[in-house]
Structures are given as C-alpha cells and as structure tokens.
Amino acid sequence: MIKVKKFWFWVAAVVVVAVDALSKQWIVNSLALGGTIPLWQGVFHLTHVRNTGAAFSLFVGGSEWLKWISLMVSIGLVIYVLASPQISALEQWGYGFILGGAIGNGLDRFVTGQVVDFLDFRLIHFPVFNLADISINLGIACLSLSAVFGPKDSSKRSYRAGP
Numbered sequence: 001m002i003k004v005k006k007f008w009f010w011v012a013a014v015v016v017v018a019v020d021a022l023s024k025q026w027i028v029n030s031l032a033l034g035g036t037i038p039l040w041q042g043v044f045h046l047t048h049v050r051n052t053g054a055a056f057s058l059f060v061g062g063s064e065w066l067k068w069i070s071l072m073v074s075i076g077l078v079i080y081v082l083a084s085p086q087i088s089a090l091e092q093w094g095y096g097f098i099l100g101g102a103i104g105n106g107l108d109r110f111v112t113g114q115v116v117d118f119l120d121f122r123l124i125h126f127p128v129f130n131l132a133d134i135s136i137n138l139g140i141a142c143l144s145l146s147a148v149f150g151p152k153d154s155s156k157r158s159y160r161a162g163p
C-alpha cells in the first residue's frame with residue numbers, strides 16, 4: 001500500500017478544488033450572468049456574478065496581481081506543510097481547505113481573469129461568494145481550533161514565562 005505524506009492535506013485540497021470547479025461550472029451552464037434563483041426568498045439565493053477583486057469584492061479590477069498572490073499562497077502552503085515534521089490531522093485539513101480554496105479561485109483568475117461567485121446570503125446583505133471562499137474560512141477555523149485545543153508543545157513557544 002502506498003503511504004501518502006500529509007494524506008488529509010491532499011484529500012482536503014483535491015476535494016475542494018473538484019467540488020468548487022464543478023459548482024462553478026454548473027452555475028455558468030445553468031444561470032445567465034446576473035441571473036438569480038431564490039432558494040429562500042429574500043434570505044438565500046443562487047446568483048451568478050463575476051468578481052475581478054479579492055474576497056468581498058475588495059480590490060476590484062486587481063485580478064492580474066491577485067492571480068499571482070493566489071499562486072504564491074498555494075506554493076507556500078505546499079512547501080510549508082511538506083516541510084513540517086509533525087502536523088496534526090486537523091492542521092492538515094485546515095491547510096488543505098485553504099489550499100483548495102486558493103487554487104479554486106486562482107484557477108478562475110488565471111483562466112478568465114475573474115472569479116465565479118453564486119452563493120447570495122441576502123438576509124444580512126452579505127457579498128456573493130463561492131465554495132472556495134467557504135473552504136478558506138473552514139481552513140482558518142480548523143487552524144484556530146488546532147491552535148486553541150491542539151497538543152501543547154512547550155519547545156515551540158517563543159515566549160518566556162517569568163523574569
């Protein structure tokens with residue numbers, strides 16, 4: 001049997017990239033740009049929009065440099081995870097979710113110069129987003145949980161307790 005180094009990292013990243021790409025392709029094929037389908041009227045809709053900026057449409061029109069940032073983040077995450085001697089399963093999931101989201105949105109930026117967004121939570125007037133965005137936030141949540149509840153290794157602490 002082949003043993004894959006950092007198995008859960010790769011599983012999370014590959015699943016996110018695949019599901020994100022399939023969901024975006026489904027929206028592009030099923031809903032005209034600007035079209036919307038209410039799943040819960042006034043609360044949650046599927047709305048096909050394109051975003052040339054970063055998260056929440058920040059830096060609109062910055063797709064040229066944003067695609068390179070996505071690529072650098074992706075490469076940096078792979079190097080960091082593979083170089084880490086010990087990394088918990090929760091951390092692997094966290095970094096994998098972030099990698100998958102960065103690749104998902106990065107591919108959109110490299111191929112079309114814009115990201116397909118479609119999850120429209122209207123109840124609180126939240127910006128339209130996609131599964132890659134959710135994945136990045138799930139990754140941050142996993143890493144936060146790991147930092148708070150994970151094993152404590154005093155050799156990794158950079159502060160001193162006492163004078």
